[in-house]
Amino acid sequence: MSSYRAPRGTRDLLPESRAALSRLEGIARSLAVRYGYREMEIPLFEQVSVFERGIGPATDVVEKELFRLTPRTEDSESWALRPEATAGIVRAYVQHGMQTWPQPVKLTVVGSMFRYDRPQAGRYRQFWQWDAETIGDPGPAVDAEVIEMGRRFYAEAGVADVQVLLNSIGDSACRPAYLARLKSYFASHEAELPELERRRLETNPLRLLDSKDPTMTAVVSAAPKISECLCDACEAHFAAVRAHLDAVGVPYRLEPTLVRGLDYYARTAFEYYRRGAEGQQQALGGGGRYDGLVELLGGRPTQAIGFALGLDRVMLALDEAGAQPAREAPPLAVVVGADPADTVSRLRVASLLRGEGLSVRAELAQRKLGRQLETASKEHAHFAVILGDELAEGNVQLKDLEAGTQRLVPLADLAHELARAAKSHHHG
C-alpha cells in the first residue's frame, strides 16, 4: 500500500465519478448558453484582499476557511485559492472595463473552489461549483430568471425534492434599522441565550435567527422579522420577484431566517435545499443580490445577482437516491487478433479507424484471442474487429458482440461499415 494519499479533504475523481461530474458540467454549460451567459475563466487564486473585500473580512469563509498560499518571500503578495467565484468574476468585470459592454453582463464559471475547513461528506477542501452572475441589472425580473435557471439545473440533473428558499434581506435603507431592532430584542432576552448565541449577538446578530439550539426556538419565533421591516422600495422589489416566480411557475418557500451577513448583499437571498436527505449537507446551492460589491472592488455602483451551485453535493444526492451512474461511452470497437504476437496489424488497423473518427481500442496485450474478446465484452464494446489469416486477402472479421454474429468485411470497407453500424446503435 502506498503511503501517499490525496490530501485531506480532496479526492480523486475516478473515471466513473469524473463522468458524473462531466455530465453535470454539460448541463450547466447548456443552461448557461440557453439563458445567455458567457463562460469565462478566472484564476484559481487571487490576492487575499480580493476575497477579504469581496466576501467580507468577518466571514468564516475568509476568517478561518481561506486556503492561503505561503508567500515565497517576505514582501511578496499574499495569495489564496478561490473559495468561491463571485469575487474573482467581479474583480475581472472591473479590471476589464466590462461596464462599457452592453449591460447586463452575464458570466459563468464552472470549476473547483477551495476552503480549508474540516471535511465531511459533501464538504471538501476542493469542490466543484457552477457559478453564474448577472452584473448590471437591478432586477427584480432577473432575480426570478436566475432562480428559475438554478431550479431547472436540478430538474435536468435529476435531483428530486429540491426546494427554493427565498427571502429579502433589505438594503442599506432599511436593514440598519432592522438590525438595531433585532439586537435590542435579543439583548432584552439575553438571560435566555446560551453562551454561543450571546457571542453572535455581537458578531452577527442575523445568525441568531438561524440558531439550531432547541432552547432558542421560542425566542427566535417571537423575534422581529425582516419581512415586516422592509422599506417600500425593498418591499416592492420582493413582491415583484415573487410575482415573476409565480408567473414562470417556480414554487418557493419564504424563509425569514435566510440571511446574508454583509453590507453589500441586498434584497433577494435564496437557497436550493434538499428535503429528506440523510446527511446535513442539504444546501445544494445558494445565491443572492450583491448590489454593493462592484463598487467595493473599485468599480462604479453596479447592481448584480448570482448563484453558486455545489456540484459535489448534487453528485452525492444522486448517489443517495440510487440514480443510474453516468455511463462513460464504451469504445465502438476493439481490434483483436488471432496471433497474439502480431501487435503491428492491430495497431495499424486501429490507427486507420481512428483516422476516420471512430472510437476504437486496440488490444495490444499479447494474450490469446479468447482473452482479448473477454476484455472487449467486459468493457461493453459493440464490435470486435478480428484480424487473422484472412487479412492476407485484405479482409477482417467484424463481430457484433451484442448479437454474437460476425461476417467477413474487406478492410477497405471497414470504417464505413462501422460508422454505419454506430448510427444504428445510436452510439453516444
Next chain:
RNA sequence: GUGGCCUUAGCUCAACCGGCAGAGCAGCGGACUGUGGAUCCGCAGGUUACGGGUUCGACCCCCGUAGGCCACCCCA
C-alpha cells in the same frame, strides 16, 4: 477550530476471552495454441492506517499521529 464514532488485501467484510491474518468480488494465468460476459482450477495481492507502550504473545488493550464519518461552527 470543538466534541464523538471509526480504519483488516484494489472493493465488501470475517478472524472466539489477547493465541498460526481469512473469504467473496475484482485482477492475472490455465482448462480452451482462431472466438467473449458462464463454470472449474491456480497465482498474485497484508509492516491489520502510521508510531510508540503493556504482555510470554497484540488485528484485539493503552497513548499519540494521520485519514474517514457524525454532530457543532459555517457553508456548496
